[in-house]
Each structure stands twice: as structure tokens, then as C-alpha cells.
Amino acid sequence: MAALGSGLGISSLFTYNIGLFVPDLSQEIGLTRGQFGMAFFAATIAMAVALPVVGKIVDRHGARRPTVIGSTMLVVGFLFLGSVTQSVLSYFVLTAALGLFAVGSAPISYMRAVSVTFDRARGLALGLTQMGIGVSAALVPPVIAAVIAGSGWRWGYYALAGFAALGLVPALIGLRGRSAMPVPSGPEGPPLLSLPLFRHQLAAFVVMALAFAGFLPHFVPMLRDAGLSSSQAAAFAALIGIFVILSRIAIGWLADHVHAPWVAGAVCLLAAGGCLALLFGGAPLAPVAAAAFGCAMGAEADLVGFLTSRYFGTAVFGRAYALQYAGFMLAAGASPAWIGLLFDRTGSYAAALIVTSGLLGIAAILFVLMPRYQLSERPKDGDILSVQEEGSLP
Structure with missing residues (x-):
């Protein structure tokens, strides 16, 4: 349901x-x-x-x-x-x-x-x-x-x-x-945006979205510029959707068994690899880029919800997830604009691919630096999962 x-x-x-x-x-x-x-x-x-x-x-x-x-x-x-x-x-x-x-x-x-x-x-x-x-x-x-x-x-x-x-x-x-x-809860505690861990996670997802999300609408025009026909470009774009569906399950399963920020960092590096594949390999490596972008797009929504629930618990999940996802949405909405403007300035997507790879590397570092959380211990109603981070919710 x-x-x-x-x-x-x-x-x-x-x-x-x-x-x-x-x-x-x-x-x-x-x-x-x-x-x-x-x-x-x-x-x-x-x-x-x-x-x-x-x-x-x-x-x-x-x-x-x-x-x-x-x-x-x-x-x-x-x-x-x-x-x-x-x-x-x-x-x-x-x-x-x-x-x-x-x-x-x-x-x-x-x-x-x-x-x-x-x-x-x-x-x-x-x-x-x-x-x-x-x-x-x-x-x-x-x-x-x-x-x-x-x-x-x-x-x-x-x-x-x-x-x-x-x-x-x-x-x-x-x-x-x-x-x-x-969910029954006690005192609300400090505002979420005042917590260093909350801002750290928000920054990681915002940088991730600002980097790769803009290439989704630009993917077909990029391949057309590389010499592919409209039908060929559309077929590779459809491959993104297939990997979005597959990655939803795969990333969710991995998050249950591996420290999820490491999974997020790996996904960012995978997407950066897809950008570099397009930059240096062109249209022949379009399937690789499509798979990488699809995995990144499929991972983001899963990991926002999973990390929010693990770090901040279910008592404030609605507010915490909403703020995290709102930041991701705004960054994803702005991403196509900066990529389009950079294309207009340079006449190609090469510069945008380089910048995107760098931003995804920064996002990967931010994810890897996130602290450990309790993997499988359910908190009592109203409790917030503890993490090894000063300033987290009590």
C-alpha cells in the first residue's frame, strides 16, 4: 500500500x-x-x-x-x-x-x-x-x-x-x-536546524542533488550533441529509469547491512564515474553513465528517509524528513539551471561534467564523515536514536 x-x-x-x-x-x-x-x-x-x-x-x-x-x-x-x-x-x-x-x-x-x-x-x-x-x-x-x-x-x-x-x-x-x-514524544528539544549532525546530513544531500540531478533533463540533449539519434538517446534515457527501479531495492537492502553513509558515498563516486565516462568516452559509454545516474537517483530518496530515521528517530521523523527532502528538492530544482547556464557560456557540457564530478566527490566526503548510528535497535516511543555526535537530539 x-x-x-x-x-x-x-x-x-x-x-x-x-x-x-x-x-x-x-x-x-x-x-x-x-x-x-x-x-x-x-x-x-x-x-x-x-x-x-x-x-x-x-x-x-x-x-x-x-x-x-x-x-x-x-x-x-x-x-x-x-x-x-x-x-x-x-x-x-x-x-x-x-x-x-x-x-x-x-x-x-x-x-x-x-x-x-x-x-x-x-x-x-x-x-x-x-x-x-x-x-x-x-x-x-x-x-x-x-x-x-x-x-x-x-x-x-x-x-x-x-x-x-x-x-x-x-x-x-x-x-x-x-x-x-x-508517535508519543517528550520535550521537543532544540530545533533540528540547530543540530550539527542535522546540518551535516542536509549539506551532504544538497550538494549531491545540486551536482547530479540537473543532468537528468540534460541527458538526452547531451547525447544528441554527441551524435546519437533521438531514438538512441531516448533508449539510453529509459535505461536511467530501469536502474532507478532496481537501485531502490538494492540500496535499501545494502543500507540494512552496511553503514548507510558509506553506501551514499559510494553512490556519489559511482555517479562521478558516470560523468567522467561521458567526458572522456562520449556516446559509447552512455550506458555506463545512464546506469550510474539511475543508481544515484534511486538512492537519494531511500537514503534520506533511512538516515533520518536512524539518526533522529521516529518521534520527529515527519519534520526531519520534510526539511531534509525540501533541501534536496530545492537543490535538484536549481541544478538544471546552472548546468544550462554553463553550457551556454562554454558551448559544451564538458565543464559541467567536470564541476559535477567535483561536487559529487565533496558529497561523498561529507557522507563518509557522518558518525555511526545504532543499526537495529528499535527505540522506545518518543526516544531519539543516539549517535556519536555532540549536539544531537537527547
Whole structure:
């Protein structure tokens, strides 16, 4: 149910399908690629602002109600995009509003529920939960594309609203019982952002996202510049999605058996290797780069949730995960911009590949320097897992 709910929320239905409407909206309302990018980034900022609020609500009042409200708002938002969009301004406002009000349908509630329910196999459970997003990203876009081609872009949004409505089922049925209830807690302790360990983890994920996330939308144009046909480039891009799905399970399993920050550092180095493969090997090594980027993309959401639960416990998981993931989202939203600007300045992706490799190396160092945590001891309700770090929550 957690995987289904994650796959039918805003993180998958919005992120992986919104680009399908750009050609039709360009003809219908004159939407440019730059305006589309700004609208998408505005929605990302809105989600990042709202996520900590949702996280606090989930911690204090349980997971079910905010998820149901968020899924309902996602349905309403897609319906409005299909029926009300008449201009670039209306598109911009509706897209930003969708990110703000439908953020409750993000995986945060399911990640928290899984973290509360599972202990020793928590990494694998979180990986399977996030795999729902990858499966949705593979299956839903072809359906929406067919609807747009056959009935027009407005019906494409209505179809997305239908998928979002299905997301109410796991929210209503799956988020019941202890896993969906607030976790009893004592005094809240110091603000999370005041903790050195929290800022350390946040910095590691932000640098990681700022480095590699921007190459996902630039991957196909990069391969086209290298001489590949559109179909060949698209096939390699699809390989990224396959490795995203596979890595969700593999990284989750590894996190249960190996110190997770070491896994994160290895993933960063793997992605850096993919960048260097493209830089020095070009198109023939595109499959290597696709596999590396897919593993990195699949690892990030799993490891954010896993490390947050291990270092800060379940009592504040909603708030801690929301702040960590919001920072990751903002960095991921800004990443394509700096890569595009560097390409415009230099005329190629070579400089961006070098900078990305360096940033991923920094992220790997940050992860490796994170302290040990208790691997398989479940804390009592309200306790925070202790770590060997001064300034961590009591």
C-alpha cells in the first residue's frame, strides 16, 4: 500500500508527467520552455515551503488526514489545470498552487509509517516504498501521452486526476493503525536546524542533488550533441529509469547491512564515474553513465528517509524528513539551471561534467564523515536514536 500511495502522489504524477503537456500548451497558450521551467521551479519551491508544515502535522496528528487532504488537492489541481488554464499566467499560478496544496500526497506519510513499522529491514522496506514512484514513472506517462494524442491535453490532465483519485485508496485503507498515528514524544528539544549532525546530513544531500540531478533533463540533449539519434538517446534515457527501479531495492537492502553513509558515498563516486565516462568516452559509454545516474537517483530518496530515521528517530521523523527532502528538492530544482547556464557560456557540457564530478566527490566526503548510528535497535516511543555526535537530539 505504501508503494502504491507513493506512486500515485505528487512526486510521481506531477514530476514525471508535467512535461508531456508542453508542446500542446506552447501552441494553445504560447508557453515557452523558459516559462515552463520557471513554473516547475515555482511548484518545487512551494512544495519545499509546505513540506515542513506537513511533516509537523504528521508527527503531531498522524499520517492519514494530511495524506487524504493532499491527495484530494492533487485531484482538484489536475482538474483545474485541465479546465481553467487559459493563459501562461493561469498556468503558472495553478502549477504553483498544486505544489503548495497537494504536497500532503508526497511520500512523507508513507515513509514515516514504514519507518515506524519496520526496524531491522527498514532500508529494504523504504526502498520498496520508493519503488512505487519508479514504477509509476514508467507506466503512467505512456498512458497520459496516448490520452493527449487521442483526446487533447485537457483530457490528459483529467486522466491524471483519475490516477490521483486512486491515490486516495492507499491513504484511506493503508494508513490506519499504529503506523499512521502520531508517535508519543517528550520535550521537543532544540530545533533540528540547530543540530550539527542535522546540518551535516542536509549539506551532504544538497550538494549531491545540486551536482547530479540537473543532468537528468540534460541527458538526452547531451547525447544528441554527441551524435546519437533521438531514438538512441531516448533508449539510453529509459535505461536511467530501469536502474532507478532496481537501485531502490538494492540500496535499501545494502543500507540494512552496511553503514548507510558509506553506501551514499559510494553512490556519489559511482555517479562521478558516470560523468567522467561521458567526458572522456562520449556516446559509447552512455550506458555506463545512464546506469550510474539511475543508481544515484534511486538512492537519494531511500537514503534520506533511512538516515533520518536512524539518526533522529521516529518521534520527529515527519519534520526531519520534510526539511531534509525540501533541501534536496530545492537543490535538484536549481541544478538544471546552472548546468544550462554553463553550457551556454562554454558551448559544451564538458565543464559541467567536470564541476559535477567535483561536487559529487565533496558529497561523498561529507557522507563518509557522518558518525555511526545504532543499526537495529528499535527505540522506545518518543526516544531519539543516539549517535556519536555532540549536539544531537537527547
